[in-house]
Amino acid sequence: MCKCKCKIAKALGKLLLKLLxxxxxxxxxxxxxxxxxxxxxxxxxxxxxxxxxxxxxxxNQYI
Amino acid sequence: MRDLKYLQYFEDLLQQADNALVEQxxxxxxxxxxxxxxxxxxxxxNLDRAVSIRLSAPNTGSIxxxxxxxxxLLCEPSRAxxxxxxxxxxxxxxxxxxxxxxxxxxxxxxxxELLQTMGKExxxxxxxxxxxxxKNTESDIDLxxxxxxxxxxxxxAEKYGIDTSDAxxxxxxxxxxxxCRVIRAISEFRKEEKPRITGYEFHVxxxxxxxxxxxLIIDKLEETLEEIRTREPDDKKWRARVLVVGSETxxxxxxxxxxxxxxxxCCDRFCFGSYPGRVPIxxxxxxxxxxxxxxxxxxxxxCPRMMSMDKVYGRKQYVADLAKEYRADGVIYNQVKFxxxxxxxxxxxxxxxxxDYGYPVLSVDRPYNVASSVGQLRTRVQAFVESVEIKKLxxxxxx
Amino acid sequence: MKTVETIINPKKRVGEESPxxxxxxKLKVRARREWRGVKDTFYDYTRWLYLLxxxxxxxxxxxxxxxxxxxxxxxxxxxxxxxMDKFTIGLRDExxxxxxxxxxxxxxxxxxxxxxxxxxxxxxxxxxxxSDKCVITDENSMVTFMMGFDKxxxxxxxxxxxxxxxxxxxxxxxxxxxxxxxxxxxISGDVCPMPEAEAGISIDDDFCxxxxxxxxxxxxxxxxxxxxxxxxxxxxxxxxIPTFQLATPLRHKEPDVLEYAATEIKKAIAFVEEHTGExxxxxxxxxxxxxxxxxxxxxxxxxEINSTPYPQFFGAAFSLYNDTNYMxxxxxxxxxxxxxxxxxELAEQGYKAKRMYAKEYRHRAIIWGVQxxxxxDQLYWLLQCWGIVPLTDMLSVINTDMIVDEDTPENRExxxxxxxxxNMEMIMRNHTHGGYKVLLDDLWELCEQMNAxxxxxxxxxxxxxxxxxxxxxxxxxxxxxxxxMWVSHDLCDPRVFTRQAIRDQVNKxxxxxxxxxxxxxxxxxxxxNEAY
Numbered sequence: 001m002c003k004c005k006c007k008i009a010k011a012l013g014k015l016l017l018k019l020l021x022x023x024x025x026x027x028x029x030x031x032x033x034x035x036x037x038x039x040x041x042x043x044x045x046x047x048x049x050x051x052x053x054x055x056x057x058x059x060n061q062y063i
Numbered sequence: 064m065r066d067l068k069y070l071q072y073f074e075d076l077l078q079q080a081d082n083a084l085v086e087q088x089x090x091x092x093x094x095x096x097x098x099x100x101x102x103x104x105x106x107x108x109n110l111d112r113a114v115s116i117r118l119s120a121p122n123t124g125s126i127x128x129x130x131x132x133x134x135x136l137l138c139e140p141s142r143a144x145x146x147x148x149x150x151x152x153x154x155x156x157x158x159x160x161x162x163x164x165x166x167x168x169x170x171x172x173x174x175x176e177l178l179q180t181m182g183k184e185x186x187x188x189x190x191x192x193x194x195x196x197x198k199n200t201e202s203d204i205d206l207x208x209x210x211x212x213x214x215x216x217x218x219x220a221e222k223y224g225i226d227t228s229d230a231x232x233x234x235x236x237x238x239x240x241x242x243c244r245v246i247r248a249i250s251e252f253r254k255e256e257k258p259r260i261t262g263y264e265f266h267v268x269x270x271x272x273x274x275x276x277x278x279l280i281i282d283k284l285e286e287t288l289e290e291i292r293t294r295e296p297d298d299k300k301w302r303a304r305v306l307v308v309g310s311e312t313x314x315x316x317x318x319x320x321x322x323x324x325x326x327x328x329c330c331d332r333f334c335f336g337s338y339p340g341r342v343p344i345x346x347x348x349x350x351x352x353x354x355x356x357x358x359x360x361x362x363x364x365x366c367p368r369m370m371s372m373d374k375v376y377g378r379k380q381y382v383a384d385l386a387k388e389y390r391a392d393g394v395i396y397n398q399v400k401f402x403x404x405x406x407x408x409x410x411x412x413x414x415x416x417x418x419d420y421g422y423p424v425l426s427v428d429r430p431y432n433v434a435s436s437v438g439q440l441r442t443r444v445q446a447f448v449e450s451v452e453i454k455k456l457x458x459x460x461x462x
Numbered sequence: 463m464k465t466v467e468t469i470i471n472p473k474k475r476v477g478e479e480s481p482x483x484x485x486x487x488k489l490k491v492r493a494r495r496e497w498r499g500v501k502d503t504f505y506d507y508t509r510w511l512y513l514l515x516x517x518x519x520x521x522x523x524x525x526x527x528x529x530x531x532x533x534x535x536x537x538x539x540x541x542x543x544x545x546m547d548k549f550t551i552g553l554r555d556e557x558x559x560x561x562x563x564x565x566x567x568x569x570x571x572x573x574x575x576x577x578x579x580x581x582x583x584x585x586x587x588x589x590x591x592x593s594d595k596c597v598i599t600d601e602n603s604m605v606t607f608m609m610g611f612d613k614x615x616x617x618x619x620x621x622x623x624x625x626x627x628x629x630x631x632x633x634x635x636x637x638x639x640x641x642x643x644x645x646x647x648x649i650s651g652d653v654c655p656m657p658e659a660e661a662g663i664s665i666d667d668d669f670c671x672x673x674x675x676x677x678x679x680x681x682x683x684x685x686x687x688x689x690x691x692x693x694x695x696x697x698x699x700x701x702x703i704p705t706f707q708l709a710t711p712l713r714h715k716e717p718d719v720l721e722y723a724a725t726e727i728k729k730a731i732a733f734v735e736e737h738t739g740e741x742x743x744x745x746x747x748x749x750x751x752x753x754x755x756x757x758x759x760x761x762x763x764x765x766e767i768n769s770t771p772y773p774q775f776f777g778a779a780f781s782l783y784n785d786t787n788y789m790x791x792x793x794x795x796x797x798x799x800x801x802x803x804x805x806x807e808l809a810e811q812g813y814k815a816k817r818m819y820a821k822e823y824r825h826r827a828i829i830w831g832v833q834x835x836x837x838x839d840q841l842y843w844l845l846q847c848w849g850i851v852p853l854t855d856m857l858s859v860i861n862t863d864m865i866v867d868e869d870t871p872e873n874r875e876x877x878x879x880x881x882x883x884x885n886m887e888m889i890m891r892n893h894t895h896g897g898y899k900v901l902l903d904d905l906w907e908l909c910e911q912m913n914a915x916x917x918x919x920x921x922x923x924x925x926x927x928x929x930x931x932x933x934x935x936x937x938x939x940x941x942x943x944x945x946x947m948w949v950s951h952d953l954c955d956p957r958v959f960t961r962q963a964i965r966d967q968v969n970k971x972x973x974x975x976x977x978x979x980x981x982x983x984x985x986x987x988x989x990x991n992e993a994y
Contacts, residue, residue, distance in 0.1 A: 034507050039514070040491035043540040044994070047490075054534040060667045061643065062696075132933030136652060137926055163712040166684050166895070170930025173898045177934055192897065194719045197680060197687075197709035202729075206711075206722040213718050367688060370680055370707045372698065375691040398650070403926060406650040407661070407688030411695070413648060426648055 064297050068290055069283045070264060073271045077315070080119055080147060080274065081155050088114050088276040089155055094223045097156035097181075099144065099172060100164045101311075101334050102195045104207075104360045106235040106344065107215045107353075108160065109277065111226040116156070117273040117335060119313045120147040123432045132174050133167075138401040139431035140311060141171035148180035156181050157223065158188060160215055162195040164368060165404050187222040191215065196361050198371040207357035216353075232352040240343040242277050245284045249291060250337055253329045254389055257296040262307075262328025266318045269337045301327035303451040305425075306386045308332045308412065309397035310405045316433040317440070321395065324444045326451075330389035332365065332382055333397075339363040339381075367408035379412055383420040393423040393451045395444070400428050423451050464915045464943040466826050468849075469771055471818040477503065481552045481846060482984025490993045491544050502554050509562045513543055513569065520573050525587040529580035533668055535625045535640075538633035539576075541994045542569060545632035548839035549779040552846035552982075556812030557776055557819050560805055564783035567801050571786060576624045578617060582672030584701075592617070597734055598676035598703070601627045601660065602686060604888045605792045606881035607677065607708065607730040609754075610747035613794050616740045620790055621670055626659050627835070630954045631782075633994045634836035634961070637954050640666060654924040655955045656835075657682070657689035664693040671701050675737035677730055679708040681888040683895075683927060706733040714886035714896045723882035744869050747877060750793035751867035754884070757787055760802040762862055767809050768853045769912045771823070772816050774809035776851075777841035778833060781858045788860055789889050821981050824849035827947075828908050830856045830935075831920030831928050832890060834951035837961050844918070847965075847985035848972050853912045856920075859904070861887045894927035901931055902938060909944050918968070921950040923958070947971045960991040 033039050076082045089095060096108040096115050108115035120143035129145035147153060159181065161172040172190065175181065182188025191214040196203035219225040246269055252259045268287065271280055302325035307318065311334035318328050332338045344359045346352055365378045386394055396413040398405035406428075413426035425447035430436050476499030478484075486493035495510075497503055517539065520526055530536045538545075546569070549561050580586045582593035595615060599605060601622030608618045629636045637655070640662030645651050647665050649658055663669050676697055680687035694705040708730045711719035731742050761784065764775050783805075787798050827850050829841060841852040865880035866873040886892075893900050905917065919935060922928060939946035949967045952958035969986055972978050980986050 030511060031507060034495060034510050035497075035503075036494050037492050040541065040544045041489065043544070044490045047537060047540060047994070050537055050540075053531070054537070057532070057534075061647075061665055062667070062700075134921075134923075134929040134932045136923055136929050141930075163895070163897075166927045167930060170898075170927065174930070174934065177898065192713060194711045194713045194716065194722075198707065202722055202725045203709075206719070209718050209722075368684065370678075370687050370690065370709060372691075372694055372705060372707065375694070401650075401652050401926075403653050403684040404688055406653050407685070407691065410648040411692055428650060 064259070064261075064294060067264060067287055067294075069287050070267065072283065073267050073280075076271050076275055076280075077267060078121055080116070080121070080152050082275065084275045084279045085116055085155050087279060093276065094157045094219070094225065095155050096219070097153060097159045099159070099161045099168050101340055102162050102164050102360065102364060102366055103160055103193065103215070104211060104356045106232065106239040106356055107211055109235045109239065110219065110231045113219060113223070113225050114276040114278070116276070118144050118147075118153060118156075118159075119274055120144050120152070120431075121313060123147070129174075132178075133170060136401055137167045137170065138310075138399050140313070140399055141167040143431050144168075145171045145174050145180075148175045149178060151180075153181055156188075157185060158182075158191065158218065160191045160193065162193040164195055164366065165402070167401070167403070189218050189222055191218055196364075197369060199361055199364075199369070199374055200371075203361055204354065204358050207361060208354050211353060211357060229352045232356065233346060236344050236346055236352065236356060238277060238281075242272050242281060242284065243341045243343040245281070245288050246272060246337050246341040247343070248288050250330075250341075252291055255296070257298070258327060258329070259291050259294045259296045262322055262331070263315055263319045265337070266312070266315045266328070266331065269331070269341065270313065270315065270335065272341070273335050301325060303327070303392045303448050303455070304329040304390055305393050305395050305451075306330045306332065306382065306389060306391040307395045307397065308382050309395075309409060310399040310402045311335050312397075314431065314433045317397075317429065320433060320437060320440055321444050324441065324448050326393075326444065326448045329391055330385050332385055334366070338385060339365055367404035375411075378408070379415045379419070382412065382416060383422070386416075386420075386422055391422070392455060393425065393447065395425045395427065395447070397426075398428050399431055423447070423454060463945060466913060466915045469818065469823040471821050471823075473818070475821070476501075476554060480982050480984035482982060482986075482988060485988045485990055485993075487989030491541075492547060492993075495547065496551070498554055498558070502558055505558065506550065506562070509566060510543060510546070512566060513546060516570050516573055517542055520577060523577065525580050526577060529576070529583065529586040529670070532585060533625075533670070535629045535636060535663070535668065536576075538629040538631075538636045541632045544994055545838075548631075549777065549842070551839050551842040553776070553819060553842065555817050555819075556774055556808045556815075557817070560775060560808050561777070561779040563801060563804055563808065565779035567797075568779075568783055568786050571790075572624050572628050575620065578619060579621055579624065579670040579672065582617075582619070583670040585671060593672040594674045595738055595740070596673040597738065598673040598697075600678055600681070600686070600690070602682045602789070602888065602890075603677070603679055604681060604789050604885045605794070606884045607727050607734065609750040609792055609794055609881065610731070610742040610744060611734065611738075611740055612743065612746060616734065616738045618794075619673060621672075622660050622663075623790065625663055625669060626656065626954075630835035631838050634956045635994070637662075638957065640668070641955055652924060654683060654685040654922070655953050657686040659954060661689040661692045664696050667696075669693075671703075673703055675733065676703055676705040677708050677733065678705055679710055679885075681710050681885070681891050683891070683925065685924075704737065706730055708885070710885050710888070712891075712895045714883075714892065715900065719886070720879055720882060723886055724878040727878050727881045727885065744874060748867050748869045748873075751865050751877070751880070753793035753796065753799055755864050755867055756799055757793070757802055758862060758864060760806050761858075761860070763806055764809060765854060765912075767813050770813065772813050772818065773851055773853055774812040774817065775805075776819065776845060778838045780805075781833070781855050784858050784860070785889055792884070820845045820849050820851075822849040823851050824978065824981075825916045825976075826851050826853055826912065826914045827916040827918050828853055828905065828912065828914045829918050829920065830905050832922040832925055832953065833857070833920055834922070834959075834964065835954040836956045837951065837964050840964065843965065843985060843988075844968065847980050847982050848968065848978070849981045850916065850918070852918070853914055854908070856893055857889050859908065860889055860892060894925065898931060898934065901928070902934055905935075906938065906942055906944070909942070914944070916945045916947060918947050918949060921948050922953050923950055924952060945975065947975075956991075962987060962991050
């Protein structure tokens, strides 16, 4: 009974640690993205390509 | 062609707002009702002792003071009028009635009021602002009747004791129609293959009917009509016939400039022109005259600020109908610089008249006083006339 | 000239002292985000995550990807977080929370509007059943005429909001293409660029095409009214979408226009009923009217807080929330009530704590005129750089009268007049139209009421209603001892006045007239002219 409880506690502990690691990892990655504005820097790289894409689209210009 | 007997006389009257006939009307004890927009029913400003004088600023030069008050981004007519008001050029006015039509003209009159440019010695002087209709429905007519009652008839009656009865309105409409019929009759000569009147002459006569007391010019207009009936047209062959559409054209130099390039201005559809401004008002005996006048102004209004789509499409149809009636080879859409309503109307109109109705169109903006931009305008008109001419030679022209 | 007492902030700012350092002249976005101390940075970070989740959820839908690749204006979608950062420059504590609470809600609302557009768009989602229940309205539409319709059955699509209005906030160059299209087509370059860009979008065929009908109005200006003709022609003749022009009288302070305005509202409602097949529901209307009144009460309370020495509502985030709530919502969505309440609570909390958001408060300013879309962060900048407290902007000074909100036979007739009144007193036009008194006299009254010593006049150069009173502002300001600082711009065309050219007008005025030095010199010149 006691061993069984210990096993469950260990498993739960491991799960919590994993969860914590995931949360910390998520935080570390996203916070780095956030504080260094990496998301917008990436978009600034994409935007000129996208602009070219829009320039190539055919439009029915007319009133 | 031989010069019209009264052309010089009418030209002189257009040289300043406070012209000899305005002064004479004042001496006759008339009440000068100044106004700035074609959307105000004109006969209502000519009731009893009242005479309507449309404000204009001929021979405009510097507009620096008005530019200080309104910046250089407002249309030149609005600034020119304010400048003239500040200079004291409109001191003859006993009141100013203006609609909240286009924003710039409204601001112009508001500045006149705030600066107390007029009426300092006249305790009865007043400014009135009207809401005007946007659409062509019965409720718009209701609005117009209410606005005319509250902002035209009531103040005229209260301040100057003007008779605003139904009978007075009918009498004013009849006098108004007499002028319209003369202008219409003269206009008919513009349809001729060899017209007996130039577009420039017509413009001078038509403009005079807005800026002079009508009762003082009607006899000379009628005499001019008779003179034109027997006038021998020139043998001159015009290179093209054009219809001019757009913002108010107070400078007859614009029409002259077009005609100097060989294009005959066979018809006009601009603010304070003959269409629709000089279309007679038909009254019946059954309905209240005020309501009928308001209905006429709404039904016949082709101001770009009328926003319902029947009016939006209708304006282009109206231009096309006029072009057909007057056998125009092309259409010149013009706007005074910085005029918002005509900036859009010019674009859509020139596009539709070309694509939907097949007319060659020149789309151009211009200053209020054309003299400041003659070279550019001349080049644009020359090129247009040539293109119309080439199309005609190639058997094209109007599609 | 009038002066106000300078208030020194007794508390040192937590985190970064000089937000000017986060800008970069090499990048088109900021070099990094602002460090606001642990608590506020973490809060800002969580809000950033929330934004990403909103945007992420949106782009997970395949038809939204299709729409993204079809419409040029969708490029601004990429820069929403960048845009959000513009609304929080230098902010901490309650003001930061107010900015996020209000503007994140607006972003979520606009994102939903785009999703709705794409769902019904004939080129993208083509959900005809949905589209048949959509009513298109203008970006500057008061949607009071939709207050009695079930918003889950009749969808109000302000399709110009994401396409033009919001797009320009997030990406300053995004409407230039449409201005060029409009001008190539022949529209003059001197008209207001906002309706011109909207006309350009229509000419370029870059609006979503959906809806069973459209309601246009003349609520802003001549340019807006005239641009509608171009847009309606395409809607009607090419796409077969009937349009109704809701005429709104200009002289809104005159009692003799009210009946006409009310009749127009009735006609608009009948038009919507006819085309959607749905019926106007008075219970729904009066419930919405209660929410409108609640929002009005909150707005009055907000103004009172901002009249004190410790204002809590700043800048464009709050003003845009007000726009959305007053104009685009008009009491239809109960969610706004919660946000209103939360914003007021935050403000009261900040006021009680005498919270200040700059080192010094040197001047108290009323911001009059129309804000340029692409310099949406200017009011935060004023506060941080020069210690000028923007007490309110013109667009936030809207109706303070209560409307009837109990369902009785008499109130139903009055309700039409109330809707008409709200419609006539739409944001901006309630001051730019209706006679000079609402533009001039209201301003001076506000200066008195809020104890302002300075008016920052946004001189939107193409706005004829405003510039037409230029000299009068000068003369009357001088007579009252109020400084009038002119800041010219061209609303949404950064080619005419760059961001720095706009800020320089303030810099010059502050140095030459007030002879002051900036509170934060790092902000005096910001290398963001080329930034999105």
